[in-house]
Amino acid sequence: MPTTPLPASVRKRTELFAKNIKHRGNVKKSLDPKKQQAIEAQRQRKNGLGSSLPSLTTGSRKIIIAFLALTVGSVLYQICLPFIGGNSNSGASPRQAKQSGSALT
Numbered sequence: 001m002p003t004t005p006l007p008a009s010v011r012k013r014t015e016l017f018a019k020n021i022k023h024r025g026n027v028k029k030s031l032d033p034k035k036q037q038a039i040e041a042q043r044q045r046k047n048g049l050g051s052s053l054p055s056l057t058t059g060s061r062k063i064i065i066a067f068l069a070l071t072v073g074s075v076l077y078q079i080c081l082p083f084i085g086g087n088s089n090s091g092a093s094p095r096q097a098k099q100s101g102s103a104l105t
Contacts, residue, residue: 056064
């Protein structure tokens with residue numbers, strides 16, 4: 001089935017749109033070169049491209065802080081547990097298990 005060619009106005013709009021798509025994201029923010037360089041430097045710093053270490057997002061910072069707080073809290077709890085008077089054995093002692101086993105026979 002043969003297709004008919006597009007009208008000139010539609011073809012022209014399509015070409016303009018395609019040209020626009022190719023340049024999207026590469027448009028200058030400012031016509032002043034000094035301002036443009038400052039904007040680019042700020043963008044690179046924000047994305048971590050200007051330094052050796054990438055910058056962390058706020059979400060990843062919160063996760064790292066929560067993990068560190070959990071780890072440090074657990075360590076402090078383990079250190080303070082003998083002073084608080086907590087039992088270091090978890091579960092029943094072997095003597096209690098033996099007595100409960102003899103009651104079944």
